[in-house]
Amino acid sequence: MLQSKTLIHFRCHDCGMKYKTGSERAGTQVVCKVCDTIIVIPALKTSNRDTK
Ligand SMILES: [Zn+2]
Numbered sequence: 001m002l003q004s005k006t007l008i009h010f011r012c013h014d015c016g017m018k019y020k021t022g023s024e025r026a027g028t029q030v031v032c033k034v035c036d037t038i039i040v041i042p043a044l045k046t047s048n049r050d051t052k
Contacts, residue, residue, distance in 0.1 A: 017032055
């Protein structure tokens with residue numbers, strides 16, 4: 001089985017609950033199942049320009 005889909009791993013910044021989702025959802029929002037905080041799914045880091 002091929003897995004061409006990239007997963008983004010991120011955490012709720014409020015309660016620390018870990019989530020993962022497909023990279024096509026980067027930039028969208030999800031609601032934390034634990035604490036109802038709105039989390040913006042981060043984009044994958046594809047370059048090292050933002051290291052500062
Ligand atoms: Zn949470």
